[in-house]
Amino acid sequence: xxxxxxxxxxxxxxxxxxxxxxxxxxxxxxxxxxxxxxxxxxxxxxxxxxxxxxxxxxxxxxxxxxxxxxxxxxxxxxxxxxxxxxxxxxxxxxxxxxxxxxxxxxxxxxxxxxxxxxxxxxxxxxxxxxxxxxxxxxxxxxxxxxxxxxxxxxxxxxxxxxxxxxxxxxxxxxxxxxxxxxxxxxxxxxxxxxxxxxxxxxxxxxxxxxxxxxxxxxxxxxxxxxxxxxxxxxxxxxxxxxxxxxxxxxxxxx
Amino acid sequence: xxxxxxxxxxxxxxxxxxxxxxxxxxxxxxxxxxxxxxxxxxxxxxxxxxxxxxxxxxxxxxxxxxxxxxxxxxxxxxxxxxxxxxxxxxxxxxxxxxxxxxxxxxxxxxxxxxxxxxxxxxxxxxxxxxxxxxxxxxxxxxxxxxxxxxxxxxxxxxxxxxxxxxxxxxxxxxxxxxxxxxxxxxxxxxxxxxxxxxxxxxxxxxxxxxxxxxxxxxxxxxxxxxxxxxxxxxxxxxxxxxxxxxxxxxxxxxxxx
Numbered sequence: 001x002x003x004x005x006x007x008x009x010x011x012x013x014x015x016x017x018x019x020x021x022x023x024x025x026x027x028x029x030x031x032x033x034x035x036x037x038x039x040x041x042x043x044x045x046x047x048x049x050x051x052x053x054x055x056x057x058x059x060x061x062x063x064x065x066x067x068x069x070x071x072x073x074x075x076x077x078x079x080x081x082x083x084x085x086x087x088x089x090x091x092x093x094x095x096x097x098x099x100x101x102x103x104x105x106x107x108x109x110x111x112x113x114x115x116x117x118x119x120x121x122x123x124x125x126x127x128x129x130x131x132x133x134x135x136x137x138x139x140x141x142x143x144x145x146x147x148x149x150x151x152x153x154x155x156x157x158x159x160x161x162x163x164x165x166x167x168x169x170x171x172x173x174x175x176x177x178x179x180x181x182x183x184x185x186x187x188x189x190x191x192x193x194x195x196x197x198x199x200x201x202x203x204x205x206x207x208x209x210x211x212x213x214x215x216x217x218x219x220x221x222x223x224x225x226x227x228x229x230x231x232x233x234x235x236x237x238x239x240x241x242x243x244x245x246x247x248x249x250x251x252x253x254x
Numbered sequence: 255x256x257x258x259x260x261x262x263x264x265x266x267x268x269x270x271x272x273x274x275x276x277x278x279x280x281x282x283x284x285x286x287x288x289x290x291x292x293x294x295x296x297x298x299x300x301x302x303x304x305x306x307x308x309x310x311x312x313x314x315x316x317x318x319x320x321x322x323x324x325x326x327x328x329x330x331x332x333x334x335x336x337x338x339x340x341x342x343x344x345x346x347x348x349x350x351x352x353x354x355x356x357x358x359x360x361x362x363x364x365x366x367x368x369x370x371x372x373x374x375x376x377x378x379x380x381x382x383x384x385x386x387x388x389x390x391x392x393x394x395x396x397x398x399x400x401x402x403x404x405x406x407x408x409x410x411x412x413x414x415x416x417x418x419x420x421x422x423x424x425x426x427x428x429x430x431x432x433x434x435x436x437x438x439x440x441x442x443x444x445x446x447x448x449x450x451x452x453x454x455x456x457x458x459x460x461x462x463x464x465x466x467x468x469x470x471x472x473x474x475x476x477x478x479x480x481x482x483x484x485x486x487x488x489x490x491x492x493x494x495x496x497x498x499x500x501x502x503x504x505x506x507x508x509x510x511x
Contacts, residue, residue, distance in 0.1 A: 147341065149337055149339070149341040150341055150343060152309075152311050152335065152341075153335055153337070153341045153402075154354070154358070155311070156309055156310075156311075156331075156333055156334065156335045157331065157354050157355035157358050157402070157406060158331040158355055158358035158359055158406075159358045160358075163358055167357075167358075168343070171343070171345040172343075172344075172345070174345070248345070249386070250344050250345045250346075250386040250387075250388065
C-alpha cells in the first residue's frame, strides 16, 4: 500500500525525463530530473558560489527559521492561552492581532531591514511574523474549545486559576496548539526563501543560493534548491508530528 | 454535616433580547448527612441549575446554601460532581483522572497513586489503570468519574443524570454498584434524574420539583427496605405516586403555555 503512493510521482518523473530526452522540453527552461540530480550533486560537492556548500546553506536557513519559529512559539502559545482564558485579554489583544495579521509577512521586509539590518535578525523577524499568527489563533481556539464542564470539575476538585490554565486549558488545547505549530512552521519555512532573496547580501542560505543560481542561469540548480527546500520542509513537519504523537498519547487510535 | 438550602431563587438576567428567565423560586431543603436524595421534575425545570448552585458554580439570586454551616461558594473539595457525559480529562489515564483532586491538593505523586489504586481495585477498574478515557466503555468511564469525586471524601456528592447515556443493562449494573459503594461509605448524595424508576430504586427520599420556575412540590420518603426489588408492590406504589405528581406538573405547563 505504501509503495502505491509512489506510483503517480514516479510516473510523472519518468514522463518528464522521457520528454526531455526527446527534446520536447527545452533544457534551459526546464531541465530534466537527471540534470537536476546532477545539479544537486554539484551543489553538495562544489557549492554555489563555489566553496559555499549546500549543507552550510541548509544549516544557515534552518538556523534562521529556528530563531523565528521558536520566538513565535514562545510568544504565541502563552499569548494564545491568555487570550483563550480571559475574555478581557481577548477583547484587548484580539483586534490588534486581527489588524496586523492580514499584512503579508513579506511586506515587512523593507521595515525589517531598516530595523535589524541585513542578517539573521531581519530574516528571523519575517519568519516570526509568518509563524506567529497561526500559532496564536490555533492556541486561542483550542482553549475556547475545552469543555467548560472540565474546568468546573477541576474547580470542584480544588483547582485554582493557575491549575485550570496549566492542568486543564493547556493540555486540552494541546492538539490545537500542535496544529498551529505545524502550520506556523510551514509558513515560516515558506517565508524563509523570500526573506533570504532580499534579506541576505552574501554568504549562506537556501534562498540566497537559489538567487545566485538564477543570476548565472542555472535552472537545474534553482530546481535542486527547490527540491531541498521541499524535502526539508517535509522532514520538519514529520518531526513535529512525531513529537506531537509522543506528547499526546491520548490522541487518536482506538 | 448537613446541607441546608434556604429560600433559593434564581433568575437568569435578560440579555440579547432574551427576556429574563426565572428558573428557581424559593427552594428550601434540609438534607441530613448520609442520605441518598433523588431530585426529579419535568424536563427543563431547573434541576441542573439547582445542582450547579449547590456546587457553588452558579450564584444564587436570593437565598443561601450552607454546607455544615458554611457558605458553599468558594469551598473547593467539599462538593463532588459527577456529570452525565463523565467529563473525564481525556489526557489523563484512569489513575491520574482519579487522583486529580489529590494532585490539586498537593499530595505527593506516590501517595496519590496508591490512594487512586485503592479505588481502581474497589471500582473494578483493574487492568485499565493506564488507559485513557476514550479506551474505556461508558460504564467504566462513569466509574472513574465517581471515583474521582469520592476520593476527595466530599461532604456532598452531586450527580447530574449520571447514568443517562448508558444502555439499560449497564445502567442497572451501575445503580447497584453505586448503592453498594454508598452503603459502605455513607456519602450524602444528591442525584438528579428524569427516570422515576431509577429514583425509586436508589433514593431514601425523592424531591419532586414543579415546572419552571421550579418549587419543591413534594418530598416522598421511599420506605422500601434495601436491597430493593425493582418490581415489588411497594416500589410500584411509590413509582405510581411520583409519576402521578409529575404528570400534574406537566399538565400545569400545558395549561400555561
